[in-house]
Each structure stands twice: as C-alpha cells, then as structure tokens.
Amino acid sequence: MKQTKPLLQVNNLSIGFSQYVKGIQQRIIRPIADMHVDINEGEIVAVVGASGSGKSLLAHAVLGILPSNAICSGSIVYQGEELTTKRKELLRGREISFIPQSVNYLDPLMRVDRQVQIGLDKKTARRQQENLFAQYDLKKSDGRLFPYELSGGMLRRVLFATSVREGVKLVIADEPTPGIHPQALAEILKQLKQFAQEGAGVMLITHDMMSALQIADRVAVIKDGATLEISEATAFEGNGERLTNDYTKRLWRALPQNDFDMEYKEEETVTHVPDWREPEPLLSSK
Ligand SMILES: Nc1ncnc2c1ncn2[C@@H]1O[C@H](COP(=O)(O)OP(=O)(O)OP(=O)(O)O)[C@@H](O)[C@H]1O
Numbered sequence: 001m002k003q004t005k006p007l008l009q010v011n012n013l014s015i016g017f018s019q020y021v022k023g024i025q026q027r028i029i030r031p032i033a034d035m036h037v038d039i040n041e042g043e044i045v046a047v048v049g050a051s052g053s054g055k056s057l058l059a060h061a062v063l064g065i066l067p068s069n070a071i072c073s074g075s076i077v078y079q080g081e082e083l084t085t086k087r088k089e090l091l092r093g094r095e096i097s098f099i100p101q102s103v104n105y106l107d108p109l110m111r112v113d114r115q116v117q118i119g120l121d122k123k124t125a126r127r128q129q130e131n132l133f134a135q136y137d138l139k140k141s142d143g144r145l146f147p148y149e150l151s152g153g154m155l156r157r158v159l160f161a162t163s164v165r166e167g168v169k170l171v172i173a174d175e176p177t178p179g180i181h182p183q184a185l186a187e188i189l190k191q192l193k194q195f196a197q198e199g200a201g202v203m204l205i206t207h208d209m210m211s212a213l214q215i216a217d218r219v220a221v222i223k224d225g226a227t228l229e230i231s232e233a234t235a236f237e238g239n240g241e242r243l244t245n246d247y248t249k250r251l252w253r254a255l256p257q258n259d260f261d262m263e264y265k266e267e268e269t270v271t272h273v274p275d276w277r278e279p280e281p282l283l284s285s286k
C-alpha cells in the first residue's frame with residue numbers, strides 16, 4: 001500500500017536574480033514566481049514543463065545550491081520542519097540525493113570510479129562501485145577514465161551511480177534520461193521506482209512525459225515559473241478530460257501518440273521570453 005506521509009512541501013516559492021542593466025540600473029528578474037509542489041514518502045512526482053520554465057531552479061532551491069546572487073523566498077518544509085540552509089547542507093548527498101541535469105557536476109580531473117566511490121563506506125567502496133557500474137551497464141575498465149573520455153550517455157549513468165546511496169529519503173533527478181539508450185533508460189526508471197518502493201520520495205524532472213508517466217504517481221506541470229496543476233498520473237489518458245488546466249491538456253495532446261496537437265507546439269516555439277518585472281523589495285534568502 002502507498003505511504004502518504006508528507007516528505008517535502010514547497011510553497012509560494014519565488015526566486016529572483018538581481019542584475020545590472022547598462023552597468024548602473026539594478027533590476028530583479030524573477031523566473032520563479034509562485035511555485036508549489038509536494039512529495040510524500042514512497043511517491044514519485046514528475047515535474048514537467050518547457051525549457052526555461054524553472055524546473056532546475058526548483059530542484060536547486062530544495063538542495064540549497066542556487067547561485068549566490070539568487071533571492072529566494074517561500075517555504076520549503078522537509079519531514080515537517082523548515083529546510084534551512086544549514087539542514088540542506090547537512091542532508092545533501094546523504095538523505096537528499098541529487099542526480100544533476102548537467103554532466104559538468106562531475107570533477108573533470110578525477111577518474112570516474114573514484115567519483116562514484118565518494119560518500120561510500122571506505123571498506124566496501126570499491127566493491128559497491130563495481131556493482132553500481134555493472135548495474136548501469138558500465139565496464140570495469142571505464143572506471144579508470146576521466147569524464148572527457150566518456151560519451152554523454154555513459155556520463156549520465158555515472159551521475160546516476162554517484163547518487164545511489166543507502167538511507168536516501170528524497171531523490172531529486174533532473175533530466176536523468178536524455179541521450180541514454182533504451183536499456184539504460186529502463187534501468188534508470190526501474191531504479192527510481194525502487195527508491196520509491198523502499199519509501200523514498202522522488203522528484204523526477206523531465207521533458208520525457210511518456211517515461212515519467214510510466215513510473216510517476218503524480219505530475220506537476222510548471223510554466224513560466226509557476227505550478228499550473230498537480231494531477232494524478234492516471235489523469236493523463238484519453239483526451240485529458242480529467243486534467244483541469246488547458247495548458248496541461250495541450251501538453252498531453254501534443255504527445256506523438258496523441259497526434260501532435262500543433263496548437264501546443266506552435267505556442268511553445270514563441271513563448272519563452274525572459275520574464276522582466278519591476279524591481280521588487282529584496283527578500284532575504286532562506
Ligand atoms: N543564474 C541565473 N541568473 C539569471 N537567470 C537564471 C539563472 N538561472 C536560471 N535562470 C533563468 O531562470 C529560468 C528557469 O531556468 P531553469 O534552468 O530552472 O529552467 P528549466 O525548466 O530547468 O529548463 P531546461 O528544461 O532547459 O533545463 C530561465 O529563464 C533561466 O534563464
């Protein structure tokens with residue numbers, strides 16, 4: 001039976017960046033204006049939305065790895081307690097695991113087997129790393145390579161291997177699947193599902209709605225820095241009658257098996273214009 005204990009609750013999240021225009025005038029751009037999402041223990045919530053809609057910023061806010069010029073407000077509650085900067089640091093890479101979108105998170109100067117061993121128990125680190133390599137379809141000899149010597153798909157699998165740790169309670173996976181061949185994709189989805197079956201909450205950020213729907217319990221749809229709708233994954237069926245938001249319905253109908261509704265596609269090619277807003281009072285960073 002599905003557990004329903006709340007694990008993570010993000011409310012009224014707003015993220016701005018202060019920027020100087022022509023060197024003198026300071027403005028705030030606010031790419032995230034009103035975002036909310038919640039994840040229960042043992043639940044997979046997919047976060048979907050167009051490029052630039054704010055998915056990675058949401059993940060980075062929860063992890064506490066926003067750039068230093070970010071101004072963040074709102075509430076992030078983890079296991080019933082405010083997730084302060086200090087708690088984020090303490091939990092990141094331990095209870096809260098992150099599979100980043102960019103392979104640049106790997107250290108370019110460290111062989112990849114060593115990078116996967118970081119954070120593992122010293123005595124068993126090598127064996128565990130070798131098991132993880134086998135699980136993600138990486139050869140033992142690949143471990144001696146540096147990141148630049150691996151293909152994009154291999155690097156994604158290495159990133160995944162760095163995140164699989166015992167005692168993980170929240171997994172945040174930012175686009176873990178692009179450029180990955182079907183067998184490794186299935187393995188990654190299976191692994192995410194397993195995290196959830198073991199009681200962890202999973203935030204799966206992705207463009208790949210069809211993969212997300214294979215494993216997600218709920219889907220949060222993000223647009224221009226705001227949450228439009230959070231639906232049960234089962235509501236993505238038929239013509240989307242059970243979906244409440246028009247954009248979500250269009251997103252669903254635009255999928256290949258739903259005949260590519262061009263209304264959505266056309267809108268997407270012209271939308272993402274940076275969101276310029278009047279400067280607002282600076283809010284303290286959490
Ligand atoms: N450091 C920053 N300074 C200013 N603006 C930023 C910064 N980081 C992100 N943004 C802006 O915030 C918006 C959301 O970015 P984000 O990376 O969260 O998008 P995303 O939904 O993850 O996109 P993608 O699917 O392409 O990864 C974008 O418009 C981006 O330009």
Ligand code: NI
Pocket residue numbers: 055056057101174
């Ligand atoms: Ni992103």
